[in-house]
C-alpha cells in the first residue's frame with residue numbers, strides 16, 4: 413500500500429531526514445573566516461567592533477554588544493539592569509529555558525505570565541496582575557519570529573517603571589508597526605546558533621540605545637575588567653582594573669567575521685523563510701485538523717520557526733503519536749517548547765507547575781514545529797506537506 417504510514421512499515425515520504433533548521437554558509441562566509449585566521453587578532457580584535465556596529469546599524473539602534481552566545485546576552489541584559497536577589501522579572505513560559513534562567517543567574521525570581529492562545533505571545537492583558545513592588549523587568553519573547561505587542565508592553569513597563577527586554581532570538585529581520593526588531597525594547601538580545609537567522613557557530617548580541625547599559629555589558633563580558641587586551645596593547649601599558657564580578661562571555665574575531673558576512677545575507681534569508689511560510693499557509697488551508705499559529709497584521713514575521721497545532725481531540729491521537737509518525741516519514745519535526753514552568757528544576761525550586769499558564773500548557777500538547785530554513789527547496793516544502801497530509805489521513809485509520 414503506497415499510503416501506508418512509514419511508522420506502520422510503509423515507504424517514508426522522504427528517503428533522507430529533512431532537519432527543522434540548518435545554517436546556510438557560502439564561499440564568502442568561509443573566506444571571511446579564513447582571512448581572520450591569517451590575521452593578528454583571533455579575539456578582542458577589530459572584527460568584534462565591526463560586527464557590533466554593522467549589527468546596530470542594521471536594526472537602527474546606537475549600541476550593540478557582542479557576546480559568546482544568546483544565553484550570555486540574556487545574562488548580560490539582566491546584569492546591566494541590576495536584577496538581583498529579591499527582584500521579580502515577568503517572563504513568558506513559551507520559550508527556551510534560557511529566557512527565564514538568566515533571571516535566576518542574577519538571584520532574581522522569574523514570574524510566569526501566560527500567552528495569548530492564538531499567537532502564543534506574552535499576553536499584555538495578563539501582565540499587570542502579576543506586577544508587585546518587587547517587579548523590575550519584563551522579558552518578552554518574539555516566539556517563532558512574530559514580534560510581541562510592544563506598544564502595549566512598553567506602556568505597562570513605563571507606567572510601572574519596569575525595564576522591557578526583548579528576547580529576539582527568533583525574530584531578527586522582523587518588524588512591529590514599521591519598527592525593526594532589535595529596536596523595540598530597552599534591551600534586545602539575539603543568538604547566532606546555527607538554527608537561528610544568522611550564525612557565528614555560537615554567538616549572541618544585545619542591542620540598545622543606552623550607552624550606559626552597553627558599557628556595563630562590555631565590562632561584564634570581560635570579567636568585570638574595564639579595558640580589554642587590545643586597548644592595553646595600544647596604550648603600551650599592563651595595568652588594568654577589575655571593578656565588577658563579570659564573566660568571560662567574549663566572542664572571537666573568527667565568529668564576528670562570519671557574523672559580518674552572514675549579516676549581508678539576512679534580508680535574503682528572511683525573504684526565503686517568509687516565502688516558505690506562505691507556501692505552508694496555503695497548503696495547510698485545505699488540510700483538516702491542522703492549523704498554523706495566528707499572525708497579527710501589524711507585524712512583519714521573521715519565521716525562525718513554523719509551528720502548527722494539531723486538533724488532537726478530532727484526530728483521536730496525542731501529539732506524541734503525530735510526532736513519531738512524521739519523524740518516521742523522515743520529516744525532522746520538533747517541539748518548541750516544553751513550557752519553562754513545567755521543567756523539574758522550576759517545579760522543585762520555584763514551586764511552579766501545571767495549571768499556572770493554561771494557554772501555554774494547552775498549546776504545548778498540540779504543537780509541532782515543521783522544518784523551515786533558507787536553503788529548503790520547494791521540493792522539500794512539498795515533502796513536508798505531503799507527510800502532514802499523509803499522517804492526518806492515515807493516523808486515524
Ligand SMILES: *Cc1c(COP(=O)(O)O)cnc(C)c1O
Pocket residue numbers: 481482483484507508510511553579581582603604605614615616
Ligand atoms: C536560542 C535561544 C536562546 C539561547 O541562545 P543560545 O545562543 O543557544 O545560548 C534564548 N532564547 C531563545 C528564545 C532562543 O531561541
